[in-house]
Amino acid sequence: VARPLNEVEQATWRVVLSASVLLVERLDRELQEAHGLSLPEYQVLAHLASVPGRGLRMRELADRALVSKSRLTHVVNRLEASGLAVREPCAGDRRGLNAVLTRRGQRMVQLAAATHVHGVRRHLIEALPRRDVVAVTRGLSHVVDHLLTDRTRC
Amino acid sequence: VARPLNEVEQATWRVVLSASVLLVERLDRELQEAHGLSLPEYQVLAHLASVPGRGLRMRELADRALVSKSRLTHVVNRLEASGLAVREPCAGDRRGLNAVLTRRGQRMVQLAAATHVHGVRRHLIEALPRRDVVAVTRGLSHVVDHLLTDRTRC
DNA sequence: TAAGATTGATTGCTCAATCTTC
DNA sequence: GAAGATTGAGCAATCAATCTTA
Numbered sequence: 001v002a003r004p005l006n007e008v009e010q011a012t013w014r015v016v017l018s019a020s021v022l023l024v025e026r027l028d029r030e031l032q033e034a035h036g037l038s039l040p041e042y043q044v045l046a047h048l049a050s051v052p053g054r055g056l057r058m059r060e061l062a063d064r065a066l067v068s069k070s071r072l073t074h075v076v077n078r079l080e081a082s083g084l085a086v087r088e089p090c091a092g093d094r095r096g097l098n099a100v101l102t103r104r105g106q107r108m109v110q111l112a113a114a115t116h117v118h119g120v121r122r123h124l125i126e127a128l129p130r131r132d133v134v135a136v137t138r139g140l141s142h143v144v145d146h147l148l149t150d151r152t153r154c
Numbered sequence: 155v156a157r158p159l160n161e162v163e164q165a166t167w168r169v170v171l172s173a174s175v176l177l178v179e180r181l182d183r184e185l186q187e188a189h190g191l192s193l194p195e196y197q198v199l200a201h202l203a204s205v206p207g208r209g210l211r212m213r214e215l216a217d218r219a220l221v222s223k224s225r226l227t228h229v230v231n232r233l234e235a236s237g238l239a240v241r242e243p244c245a246g247d248r249r250g251l252n253a254v255l256t257r258r259g260q261r262m263v264q265l266a267a268a269t270h271v272h273g274v275r276r277h278l279i280e281a282l283p284r285r286d287v288v289a290v291t292r293g294l295s296h297v298v299d300h301l302l303t304d305r306t307r308c
Numbered sequence: 309t310a311a312g313a314t315t316g317a318t319t320g321c322t323c324a325a326t327c328t329t330c
Numbered sequence: 331g332a333a334g335a336t337t338g339a340g341c342a343a344t345c346a347a348t349c350t351t352a
Contacts, residue, residue, distance in 0.1 A: 005271055015291050016174075058334070058336095066172060097336095126300075135288075144172045
């Protein structure tokens with residue numbers, strides 16, 4: 001049996017989980033209501049928009065948007081169905097596929113980004129005391145590094 | 155159009171989202187593999203175990219475990235189907251239902267708690283530099299407070 | 309009329325199996 | 331055989347509508 005968490009450790013875990021659940025839920029809902037986009041869908045679009053040229057390969061996009069390969073397939077199916085993105089064959093490797101934004105997709109990202117940025121500002125940036133910003137960013141970046149090390153790729 | 159996020163703000167948001175997604179995913183997977191329980195399911199069981207006596211009303215449990223009322227109904231259905239919890243009528247209010255752990259449920263929480271605590275320790279507590287613990291906890295608690303204020307109850 | 313809770317249809321996700329190219 | 335990607339079945343989550351008691 002593992003040593004149980006002490007008071008401070010429990011408090012840390014509770015607040016990390018709550019912040020995580022509530023923040024994601026809120027940003028997702030706001031995107032959903034304003035643009036019919038889930039947060040993961042927006043993330044995928046945003047990563048495509050952030051890159052110059054012919055989009056990103058599915059594998060690469062999945063890694064960046066932190067979704068499984070399989071889930072990305074389904075997400076891109078939906079994006080394609082609503083005309084926001086298309087798949088293109090990948091020059092030089094016939095196994096690969098690039099996801100690319102359409103014009104509509106580019107316009108959509110712009111609109112949705114406004115909603116998203118506004119939400120991140122209000123619910124995270126402005127709610128976070130100034131003096132804690134550096135420590136929160138640094139502390140969590142260590143957690144992220146730990147979790148990315150030995151992450152089983154799927 | 156909202157003012158875009160500056161470098162620091164973007165970094166903060168990115169790391170908060172990544173930590174959130176990766177941590178929840180990892181803890182969920184470990185619980186899943188060891189006990190066939192999702193993280194939300196474990197949270198529900200853990201909240202029931204943390205309270206003395208006749209369990210918790212569905213509404214109250216939903217609030218504590220940060221899931222929607224509807225989702226809690228489905229989760230408790232599954233827990234009931236696998237013999238980990240039961241619903242009991244609520245004394246004094248015939249609209250209410252209490253979710254209560256069975257003996258099997260109690261045993262299951264104990265087992266799963268070991269897995270869960272171990273995971274929280276390795277992936278959050280130990281990965282978080284000591285000097286950042288206070289600020290992370292305090293900073294995110296402000297975010298949680300903000301999000302709980304005016305949360306639309308569903 | 310409001311609060312507690314459920315229902316069920318729709319939609320989305322996961323997981324193992326598959327297909328193709330390297 | 332391994333990597334890129336998809337498929338589809340099975341399962342879980344969401345949302346609006348519903349039911350019951352307060």
